Amino acid sequence: MTQSRLHVPHPPARPGEKPDFSYLEIPPAGREPRPDTLAPALEIERLGTGMVRVLDEQGHAVGAWNPHLEPEDLQVALRHMLLTRHFDERMQRMQRQGRISFYMKSTGEEAVAVAQAMALEPGDMLFPSYRTQGLFIVRGKSLVDLMCQCLSNTRDMCRGRQMPIMYHWAEGNIFSISGNLATQFPQAVGWAMAAAIKGEDRIAATWIGEGSSAEADFHHAMTFAAVYQAPVILNVVNNQWAISSFQGFAGGERRTFAQRGPGYGIPGVRVDGNDFLAVYAVTRWAAERARASGGPTLIEHVTYRAAAHSTSDDPSRYRPKEEWQAWPLGDPITRLKNHLIALGEWSEERHAALEKELEAHVTACWKEAVTYGTLTEGPTLDPVSMFEDVFHDMPPHLKRQREELRRLLAAQHAAAAAQVPDGEG
């Protein structure tokens, strides 16, 4: 008699065990062919099983996917990635010191957001996930503004209403970040459908973690994108971990995430997410395809979440501490740096100088940001402002509640003032 058994995925290594990435097959750089941008989805299924890689072990750019960027562009890219990392480090430190309540770093994944933002046009609409802060940095949002959002202060773009890092920047064509995962996927597809209806040359791009690709929204968005051939780039950032759930829990044990694309009739491309040039080249390919009415592309970025999920998480409880060091695709910043050095366009000295410069810049930005208020020191947002923006025009019941709060705060203020002993305050 046969008996079925429940399979519960188990990650290859737990704390105290040797990191094991043998489940990842990593082809040599330059191996994957670069098909025509309008090749039919079913003819290029191979792109979903292999891995597009441009930078080889010696730091040379090789193969058909080499985007042949100018050294100046590569230096800008390096700068953006380094700035993202320094920004993250600083904000994490500020959280540890109690200056902000929460933070999420993108350490180890900087190439994804930076390369993609650089590969897209400024008018393209971005629907980010919460680990793509590089998008804001490439598009020129000032660190002061990002910090003010994390501080929830008087210059906070979200007016104290959103958790730290849930930025929103309409002018920069970057949509609001959602803490409820995957909702951005159908929204990006809808935006792209609208762009196509209007006959624009703008496209949409959106990001999701491999973990949240298990949400229904991912699958519904794939169906709609395929049905309407929406001009959208659908990115799955496979950083191996969704809080404590390894990628096997999202269905990565038997198929790559890119391979889901052909199931919906969408090309799926798997890319070395820590290879700036490869991410850039694949994004350009998908963008050209979308603009030429070739429809959507699913891109899986194979990368590693080097930091904790958030400042509320302690990954030493569920994965080996040494995993990041053992990660076979390395550090995206080191790899781009080595490439520039191999080109003769960079040096350790220049790199050290740039790091110093960026650190000073981050420090200066923080100093400015806190002048607009911190969690503990003024100036602070007026609490009655929370009744604004619930509706465009404030309805009577909210006006009433605002008045009630205003009266209550005034009474509390008066009571507090009356309690101040002589010689103080």
Next chain:
Amino acid sequence: MQNATAAEAPVTLTYRDAVREALHAALRDDPRVFLMGEDVGRYGGSYAVSKGLLETFGAERIRDTPLCESTFVGAGIGAALGGMRPIVEVMTVNFSLLALDQIVNNAATLSHMSGGQLNVPLVIRLATGAGRQLGAQHSHSLEGWYAHIPGLRIAVPATIDDARFMLAAALRLPDPVLLFEHLYLYNMQGTLTEGLEQVDLERAAIRRTGRDVTLISYGWSLHKCLAAAATLAAEGIEAEVLDLRSLRPLDEATIMASVRHTHHALIVDEGWRSGSLAAEIVTRIVEQAFYELDAPVARLCTAEVPIPYAQHLEEAALPSPARIAAAARELLTSARGP
């Protein structure tokens, strides 16, 4: 876990510990019980409730799931129909909206639609409420919404005793039960009532007796009401504090008995005012005890805005002990007339 001998002083534990003990006991006592949800295994749950259970009960019974609320709740329904007693953990009530079709259109209706052929003995545990600076997408109090749905039982443990024993009561029922754990309460400390072995899921409880005004609430708001009652007591106002415990069904008898006793009622509900649970309770008091009232029924709810993130904004949006006390005073003053 409970290794104190009878002679020793009662062990202090947190609300979180109490829920964990409840889970532990349920898993130990019934092989059909299992826990399923995001990060419940090795990670120990988003609010550290299931920490340590994986080691005791294994990965099949402390089951991590893919990030997909609609399906892990749907799978819970399937497992319940298949003879198991699943406990599904949804990280926050906001995320349960992804599973609304399964909860409202399926779990709540299957018994009725099948002519009584099916039961869905499913327990869903959800973290609810604000106060932890988690912003509008993780802080709402939607239990009042769920209490609108026939076929669901809605219970809210607000005390250490209820945190420890409501789960077993829920598992004994053949109906789907939603247990709302207020995320602000997880760190609350207390002791278990000695000798208590089970609780019901039907009756409201009077947590403090008083003659002047009834404060009706549940969850975190209960503790704010108790704090307000202490303040009021110092001023000579004796507030009776009623813990609803079950939001569906509502224990009208206990509510009306208290109102008939104090002749004043203030409802404190962390949900939004319009169309709220508080509105329902007001209506029932008006319907059943109108002539007992010495003043119009009052209610204190959360400002009708998405819960803001910034701490001082969040505080300003929520009921507080000071506001509850102020509202109670106003209620009693208005009763005396101008």
